[in-house]
Amino acid sequence: MIEKILAKIDAINAEDPNAVLYHGEECPKELVYGQRMTDMLHEYDSAPSIAMQIAARGQHIQRWAIPRSDYPMDRKGYLKWRTELKLMHGEILSDILEEEGADHSLIAKVADLVTKKRLKTDAETQQLEDVVCLVFLKHYFEEFAAEHEEEKVVSIVQKTWGKMTEKGHEMALKLDYNKKELALIQKALQ
Known part of the structure:
Protein backbone atom coordinates (compact mmCIF):
# COMPACT_ATOMS: atom_id res chain seq x y z
CA MET A 1 0.00 0.00 0.00
CA ARG A 118 0.20 19.02 18.27
CA LEU A 119 3.64 20.20 17.12
CA LYS A 120 5.00 20.58 20.63
CA THR A 121 3.21 17.56 22.11
CA ASP A 122 3.46 14.83 19.43
CA ALA A 123 6.88 13.27 18.90
CA GLU A 124 6.31 12.40 15.24
CA THR A 125 5.06 15.88 14.38
CA GLN A 126 8.22 17.30 15.95
CA GLN A 127 10.35 14.79 14.07
CA LEU A 128 8.70 15.83 10.80
CA GLU A 129 9.49 19.45 11.66
CA ASP A 130 13.14 18.46 12.19
CA VAL A 131 13.16 16.80 8.76
CA VAL A 132 11.61 19.90 7.15
CA CYS A 133 14.25 22.13 8.76
CA LEU A 134 17.09 19.79 7.79
CA VAL A 135 15.93 19.69 4.16
CA PHE A 136 15.84 23.49 4.12
CA LEU A 137 19.33 23.76 5.58
CA LYS A 138 20.80 21.08 3.32
CA HIS A 139 19.17 21.94 0.01
CA TYR A 140 17.69 25.45 0.10
CA PHE A 141 19.65 27.52 2.59
CA GLU A 142 22.46 28.54 0.24
CA GLU A 143 20.04 29.99 -2.33
CA PHE A 144 17.93 31.63 0.40
CA ALA A 145 21.01 33.23 1.95
CA ALA A 146 22.13 34.58 -1.43
CA GLU A 147 18.76 36.24 -2.03
CA HIS A 148 18.29 37.97 1.34
CA GLU A 149 20.02 40.44 3.60
CA GLU A 150 22.23 38.95 6.30
CA GLU A 151 19.98 40.18 9.10
CA LYS A 152 16.97 38.32 7.67
CA VAL A 153 19.01 35.17 7.05
CA VAL A 154 20.30 35.16 10.63
CA SER A 155 16.75 35.66 11.91
CA ILE A 156 15.45 32.75 9.79
CA VAL A 157 18.24 30.47 11.00
CA GLN A 158 17.38 31.37 14.59
CA LYS A 159 13.68 30.64 13.99
CA THR A 160 14.52 27.39 12.20
CA TRP A 161 16.82 26.36 15.06
CA GLY A 162 14.08 27.13 17.56
CA LYS A 163 11.73 24.68 15.84
CA MET A 164 14.16 21.77 16.07
CA THR A 165 14.93 19.14 18.69
CA GLU A 166 18.40 18.41 20.00
CA LYS A 167 18.69 15.53 17.52
CA GLY A 168 17.78 17.93 14.71
CA HIS A 169 20.44 20.37 15.93
CA GLU A 170 23.08 17.64 15.97
CA MET A 171 22.22 16.57 12.43
CA ALA A 172 22.12 20.18 11.21
CA LEU A 173 25.62 20.84 12.54
CA LYS A 174 26.93 17.86 10.57
CA LEU A 175 25.61 19.10 7.22
CA ASP A 176 28.13 20.26 4.62
CA TYR A 177 28.01 24.07 4.43
CA ASN A 178 30.20 26.46 2.49
CA LYS A 179 32.16 29.08 4.46
CA LYS A 180 29.56 31.83 4.03
CA GLU A 181 26.67 29.59 5.10
CA LEU A 182 28.61 28.31 8.09
CA ALA A 183 29.47 31.86 9.16
CA LEU A 184 25.79 32.85 8.99
CA ILE A 185 24.75 29.82 11.03
CA GLN A 186 27.45 30.47 13.62
CA LYS A 187 26.36 34.10 13.86
CA ALA A 188 22.73 33.04 14.31
CA LEU A 189 23.63 30.62 17.08
CA GLN A 190 25.73 33.07 19.11
Whole structure:
Protein backbone atom coordinates (compact mmCIF):
# COMPACT_ATOMS: atom_id res chain seq x y z
CA MET A 1 0.00 0.00 0.00
CA ILE A 2 2.74 2.51 0.91
CA GLU A 3 4.42 2.23 -2.50
CA LYS A 4 1.14 2.97 -4.28
CA ILE A 5 0.43 5.97 -2.04
CA LEU A 6 3.92 7.41 -2.57
CA ALA A 7 3.55 6.86 -6.32
CA LYS A 8 0.27 8.81 -6.30
CA ILE A 9 1.93 11.67 -4.39
CA ASP A 10 4.80 11.65 -6.89
CA ALA A 11 2.39 11.63 -9.85
CA ILE A 12 0.66 14.75 -8.52
CA ASN A 13 3.95 16.49 -7.74
CA ALA A 14 5.29 15.58 -11.19
CA GLU A 15 2.69 18.03 -12.55
CA ASP A 16 4.43 20.99 -10.87
CA PRO A 17 5.03 23.60 -13.60
CA ASN A 18 8.01 24.95 -11.61
CA ALA A 19 11.30 23.22 -12.34
CA VAL A 20 14.61 22.93 -10.50
CA LEU A 21 17.93 21.43 -11.51
CA TYR A 22 18.31 18.01 -9.91
CA HIS A 23 21.29 15.84 -10.79
CA GLY A 24 21.86 17.98 -13.89
CA GLU A 25 18.29 17.71 -15.19
CA GLU A 26 15.26 19.98 -14.92
CA CYS A 27 12.68 18.29 -12.72
CA PRO A 28 9.36 19.36 -11.18
CA LYS A 29 10.20 21.33 -8.03
CA GLU A 30 7.83 19.61 -5.60
CA LEU A 31 8.67 16.16 -6.92
CA VAL A 32 12.30 16.87 -6.01
CA TYR A 33 11.27 18.30 -2.63
CA GLY A 34 9.25 15.17 -1.81
CA GLN A 35 12.20 12.93 -2.66
CA ARG A 36 14.53 15.07 -0.54
CA MET A 37 12.09 14.84 2.36
CA THR A 38 11.98 11.05 2.04
CA ASP A 39 15.77 10.82 1.86
CA MET A 40 16.20 13.03 4.93
CA LEU A 41 13.49 11.16 6.84
CA HIS A 42 15.43 7.92 6.34
CA GLU A 43 18.65 9.61 7.48
CA TYR A 44 16.79 10.85 10.54
CA ASP A 45 15.01 7.57 11.36
CA SER A 46 16.01 4.18 9.97
CA ALA A 47 12.49 2.79 10.50
CA PRO A 48 9.94 5.63 10.18
CA SER A 49 6.25 4.88 10.54
CA ILE A 50 4.04 4.65 7.46
CA ALA A 51 2.35 7.89 8.51
CA MET A 52 5.72 9.66 8.66
CA GLN A 53 6.73 8.32 5.23
CA ILE A 54 3.50 9.58 3.67
CA ALA A 55 3.60 12.94 5.46
CA ALA A 56 7.23 13.56 4.52
CA ARG A 57 6.70 12.74 0.85
CA GLY A 58 3.44 14.72 0.71
CA GLN A 59 4.57 17.69 2.81
CA HIS A 60 4.30 20.02 -0.23
CA ILE A 61 1.86 18.08 -2.39
CA GLN A 62 0.53 20.33 -5.17
CA ARG A 63 1.98 23.38 -3.41
CA TRP A 64 2.01 25.44 -6.61
CA ALA A 65 -1.83 25.46 -6.62
CA ILE A 66 -1.86 28.21 -3.98
CA PRO A 67 0.71 30.83 -5.04
CA ARG A 68 2.36 33.01 -2.40
CA SER A 69 1.64 35.99 -4.66
CA ASP A 70 -2.10 35.58 -3.95
CA TYR A 71 -1.53 36.85 -0.40
CA PRO A 72 -0.24 40.13 1.02
CA MET A 73 3.57 40.24 1.16
CA ASP A 74 3.71 40.70 4.91
CA ARG A 75 3.93 38.34 7.88
CA LYS A 76 0.15 38.08 8.22
CA GLY A 77 -0.19 37.22 4.52
CA TYR A 78 2.61 34.67 4.79
CA LEU A 79 1.01 32.94 7.77
CA LYS A 80 -2.41 32.84 6.07
CA TRP A 81 -0.80 31.35 2.94
CA ARG A 82 1.02 28.70 5.00
CA THR A 83 -2.19 27.78 6.84
CA GLU A 84 -4.12 27.40 3.57
CA LEU A 85 -1.31 25.23 2.16
CA LYS A 86 -1.20 22.94 5.19
CA LEU A 87 -4.96 22.40 5.06
CA MET A 88 -4.83 21.68 1.32
CA HIS A 89 -1.95 19.22 1.77
CA GLY A 90 -3.89 17.43 4.51
CA GLU A 91 -7.02 17.20 2.34
CA ILE A 92 -5.20 15.88 -0.74
CA LEU A 93 -3.32 13.28 1.28
CA SER A 94 -6.52 12.25 3.08
CA ASP A 95 -8.24 11.77 -0.29
CA ILE A 96 -5.37 9.61 -1.57
CA LEU A 97 -5.41 7.50 1.59
CA GLU A 98 -9.18 7.06 1.43
CA GLU A 99 -8.91 5.97 -2.23
CA GLU A 100 -6.40 3.33 -1.13
CA GLY A 101 -8.65 2.09 1.68
CA ALA A 102 -6.38 3.27 4.48
CA ASP A 103 -7.49 3.00 8.08
CA HIS A 104 -9.15 6.14 9.46
CA SER A 105 -6.52 6.42 12.18
CA LEU A 106 -3.74 6.54 9.55
CA ILE A 107 -5.64 9.17 7.56
CA ALA A 108 -6.09 11.30 10.68
CA LYS A 109 -2.44 10.88 11.71
CA VAL A 110 -1.09 11.93 8.30
CA ALA A 111 -3.41 14.96 8.21
CA ASP A 112 -2.30 15.92 11.74
CA LEU A 113 1.36 15.59 10.75
CA VAL A 114 1.19 17.82 7.65
CA THR A 115 -1.02 20.40 9.34
CA LYS A 116 1.40 20.45 12.31
CA LYS A 117 -1.29 19.74 14.87
CA ARG A 118 0.20 19.02 18.27
CA LEU A 119 3.64 20.20 17.12
CA LYS A 120 5.00 20.58 20.63
CA THR A 121 3.21 17.56 22.11
CA ASP A 122 3.46 14.83 19.43
CA ALA A 123 6.88 13.27 18.90
CA GLU A 124 6.31 12.40 15.24
CA THR A 125 5.06 15.88 14.38
CA GLN A 126 8.22 17.30 15.95
CA GLN A 127 10.35 14.79 14.07
CA LEU A 128 8.70 15.83 10.80
CA GLU A 129 9.49 19.45 11.66
CA ASP A 130 13.14 18.46 12.19
CA VAL A 131 13.16 16.80 8.76
CA VAL A 132 11.61 19.90 7.15
CA CYS A 133 14.25 22.13 8.76
CA LEU A 134 17.09 19.79 7.79
CA VAL A 135 15.93 19.69 4.16
CA PHE A 136 15.84 23.49 4.12
CA LEU A 137 19.33 23.76 5.58
CA LYS A 138 20.80 21.08 3.32
CA HIS A 139 19.17 21.94 0.01
CA TYR A 140 17.69 25.45 0.10
CA PHE A 141 19.65 27.52 2.59
CA GLU A 142 22.46 28.54 0.24
CA GLU A 143 20.04 29.99 -2.33
CA PHE A 144 17.93 31.63 0.40
CA ALA A 145 21.01 33.23 1.95
CA ALA A 146 22.13 34.58 -1.43
CA GLU A 147 18.76 36.24 -2.03
CA HIS A 148 18.29 37.97 1.34
CA GLU A 149 20.02 40.44 3.60
CA GLU A 150 22.23 38.95 6.30
CA GLU A 151 19.98 40.18 9.10
CA LYS A 152 16.97 38.32 7.67
CA VAL A 153 19.01 35.17 7.05
CA VAL A 154 20.30 35.16 10.63
CA SER A 155 16.75 35.66 11.91
CA ILE A 156 15.45 32.75 9.79
CA VAL A 157 18.24 30.47 11.00
CA GLN A 158 17.38 31.37 14.59
CA LYS A 159 13.68 30.64 13.99
CA THR A 160 14.52 27.39 12.20
CA TRP A 161 16.82 26.36 15.06
CA GLY A 162 14.08 27.13 17.56
CA LYS A 163 11.73 24.68 15.84
CA MET A 164 14.16 21.77 16.07
CA THR A 165 14.93 19.14 18.69
CA GLU A 166 18.40 18.41 20.00
CA LYS A 167 18.69 15.53 17.52
CA GLY A 168 17.78 17.93 14.71
CA HIS A 169 20.44 20.37 15.93
CA GLU A 170 23.08 17.64 15.97
CA MET A 171 22.22 16.57 12.43
CA ALA A 172 22.12 20.18 11.21
CA LEU A 173 25.62 20.84 12.54
CA LYS A 174 26.93 17.86 10.57
CA LEU A 175 25.61 19.10 7.22
CA ASP A 176 28.13 20.26 4.62
CA TYR A 177 28.01 24.07 4.43
CA ASN A 178 30.20 26.46 2.49
CA LYS A 179 32.16 29.08 4.46
CA LYS A 180 29.56 31.83 4.03
CA GLU A 181 26.67 29.59 5.10
CA LEU A 182 28.61 28.31 8.09
CA ALA A 183 29.47 31.86 9.16
CA LEU A 184 25.79 32.85 8.99
CA ILE A 185 24.75 29.82 11.03
CA GLN A 186 27.45 30.47 13.62
CA LYS A 187 26.36 34.10 13.86
CA ALA A 188 22.73 33.04 14.31
CA LEU A 189 23.63 30.62 17.08
CA GLN A 190 25.73 33.07 19.11
